[in-house]
Amino acid sequence: MNISGKRILITGGTSGIGYALAQALLAKGAKVAISGRRPNVVATAAQALQESGSVVHGIAADVSTPEGRAATINEAVDALGGLDILVNNAGGVRAGRLENTEEAELQAMIDVNLVGPIMLTRSAMPALRASGEAMVVNVSSGIALVGAPFYATYAAVKAGIARFGESLRRELKGEGVHVLTVYPGGTDTPMMKSNRAGPELGFSREPASAVADAIVAGMESEAFEVIRGGDTRAQMIALNRDNPAAIDERFLGLKPALEDAIKDHSAL
Structure with a gap:
């Protein structure tokens, strides 16, 4: 897919991976709308993105609610003149x-990570179909591939959105x-x-820009998936498939330190 000129909506586009992805896509000539819950944060992010000379539309709405999803799609389609990529x-x-x-925290994770994307995609389908060359990009998590202790619900919803995407890809194959x-x-x-776990506990970190660049490459090649983490992640995925008990034992030794390091990890 040629990104230039594509009309793209990025939810959660005010920081992190979403913001870095907006930067990367704008550099490719895309037309971008970003959404977030807090109006002041959305306005600041959109203004910063516009400093490169690009036109960016900011949408303040909560995609975990029906009203927020309706506002997000309607404003994005109006501002961009249609929608090619969600x-x-x-x-x-x-x-x-x-x-x-x-x-309430468990329900919030379910609503924002699983219900929101499914319902937003459903609402976006008429505009995406009208595009003729469209794409849905679902940002899951490595924890969806190898579940980690103390992230049970997060792993569940991220695995759920991954299987949603796989099924939907097959449902829409040949339909643009x-x-x-x-x-x-x-x-x-x-x-x-707020996560204090480091590489010794399996939480190495890379820049958001590296993830964004990999996503753009996946979009351009129309890949099925983009998995970050390199050989280490690939080995864990293979071991989790072939000998999951070995992963269980590995985490057993890490549990006390891991539980202490993640006890304050919250971003809802």
């Missing part, structure tokens, strides 16, 4: 033991809408600031 990037996390996590799933590893973003 990037479901908005997300949230609350780490910790399942029984110690508030029900491609679906790409992205599995970032640890990324240096505001969402990770």
Whole structure:
């Protein structure tokens, strides 16, 4: 796919991977709208992106709610004159033991990471079909491929959006809408600031710009998936498939230190 001239909506585009992706896509000549929940943050991010001379549309709306999703799609289509690519990037996390996590926090993860993208994609389908050459990009997580302790609900919703994307890709094959799933590893973003786990606990981090560049390359080649983490991640995925008990044992030794390091990890 040629990115130049494409009309693109990025949810959660005010920081982290979403913001870096907006920068990368604008550099390719795309027309971009970003969305976020806080009007002042959206306005600041859009203004910063426009400093390169690009026109960026900011949309303040909460995609975890029906009203927010309707506003997001309607404003994006109006501002861009249509929609070619939807990037479901908005997300949230609350780490910790399942029984110690508030029900409201669990529901928030389900709403923003799973329900929101599914419903937003459904709402965007008429505009995407009208494009003739469209794409949905779902940002999942490496935890969807190898589940980690204390992230049970987050792993569940991220795995759910990955299988949603795979199924939808097959549903839409031959109909002008491609679906790409992205599995970032640890990324240096505001969402990770309250996570104190480092490489020794399996949380190496790379710049958001590196993830964004990989996503753009995946979009251009119409890949099925983009998996970050290199050989280390690939080896863990293979081991988790062939000998999951070995991964269980590895995490068993890390559990006390990991639980302490992630106890404050919250970005909802």
